[in-house]
Amino acid sequence: MTGPGFQWLNPMGHHYGIPRLVHAVVTAAAEVERQRPGGAPLMVGDLSRHTGGRIPRHHSHRSGRDVDLLFYAETPAGEPVTSPGFFKFGPDGLAAVPSERGGPTFVRFDVAREWLLIRALMTAPHANVQWMFISSALEAMLTEYARARGEDPELIWHTETVMLQPVDSLPHDDHLHLRTACLPDEAVFGCEGGGPYWPWLPPLPMSAPAESDETLATALLQPIEVEPHPTNAKTAPFVKLPSSNEGTRGLSEPGAAPTKVVR
Numbered sequence: 248m249t250g251p252g253f254q255w256l257n258p259m260g261h262h263y264g265i266p267r268l269v270h271a272v273v274t275a276a277a278e279v280e281r282q283r284p285g286g287a288p289l290m291v292g293d294l295s296r297h298t299g300g301r302i303p304r305h306h307s308h309r310s311g312r313d314v315d316l317l318f319y320a321e322t323p324a325g326e327p328v329t330s331p332g333f334f335k336f337g338p339d340g341l342a343a344v345p346s347e348r349g350g351p352t353f354v355r356f357d358v359a360r361e362w363l364l365i366r367a368l369m370t371a372p373h374a375n376v377q378w379m380f381i382s383s384a385l386e387a388m389l390t391e392y393a394r395a396r397g398e399d400p401e402l403i404w405h406t407e408t409v410m411l412q413p414v415d416s417l418p419h420d421d422h423l424h425l426r427t428a429c430l431p432d433e434a435v436f437g438c439e440g441g442g443p444y445w446p447w448l449p450p451l452p453m454s455a456p457a458e459s460d461e462t463l464a465t466a467l468l469q470p471i472e473v474e475p476h477p478t479n480a481k482t483a484p485f486v487k488l489p490s491s492n493e494g495t496r497g498l499s500e501p502g503a504a505p506t507k508v509v510r
C-alpha cells in the first residue's frame with residue numbers, strides 16, 4: 248500500500264496491473280522522492296481488478312494497463328502537501344479545497360514534482376506510454392516548465408504527443424490517467440492495443456516477413472504451374488447438392504435449377 252514516494256489513495260480500490268506498468272509507477276515515484284525529498288507521496292488511484300474486467304466509475308481500467316495518478320500538490324506558499332483527493336486544478340494551477348476536507352482553502356499544482364514524475368514515466372524502460380489523459384491547461388504548464396528547464400526537445404515532443412485532454416470523458420483536470428501500450432510480445436499473445444502506436448515505441452511484429460522487390464518480381468514472372476487433375480475428375484467433376492431443403496437454407500431460389508458445386 249505504500250513504498251518510497253507513493254501511497255494508495257484508497258485501500259479498498261483496485262490495484263492490479265501488468266508487472267511492467269506497476270514497476271514503472273513504483274520506480275517513477277521513487278525517482279521523484281529521490282530528486283525532491285521530503286515531499287508528499289504520489290497518491291495512486293485505481294488500476295484494475297485482480298481478474299480484470301469492468302470496475303465502477305471507469306470506462307477503461309479493465310486489463311491492467313491503466314492507472315490513475317493524483318497530482319502532486321503544494322500550498323500557495325510552496326510547501327508540499329498530500330494531495331487532498333480529486334480536486335480540479337484550473338488554468339491558474341490552483342484547486343479549491345473546502346474547509347471540511349482539511350484545507351488550506353487552495354492548493355497549487357506542483358509542476359516541478361509532476362514533471363519529474365512524467366519524465367521518469369516517459370523514459371522508464373517498458374513503460375511504453377500510449378496515453379496520458381490530462382487537461383490542456385495542465386499539459387501546457389508542464390511542457391512550458393520542461394522547456395524552461397532545458398529538457399530534451401524530443402522528450403518534450405513525445406510527452407506532448409501522448410498527453411491528451413479527452414473529448415468523450417472528463418477533462419482530467421483532477422488526476423492523470425496513464426495507459427501503457429501493448430508490447431510486441433504481448434500483442435502476439437492477444438493484447439489488443441487500439442489507438443495509435445507511436446513510432447518511438449518498440450517495433451511491432453510484422454504479420455509476414457518483408458519480401459524484397461526482387462523476390463516478389465521473380466515470383467510474379469515464374470510460369471504458372473497447373474496442378475494435375477485427380478484421377479476421378481472425369482467421373483465426378485461436379486457434385487449435386489440435395490435439392491430437398493435448399494430453399495429453406497437459402498442456398499437457391501425455389502424452383503431454380505439444382506446447384507452445381509465444384510469439389
Ligand SMILES: [Zn+2]
Nearest residue numbers: 313314315424
Ligand atoms: Zn482512469
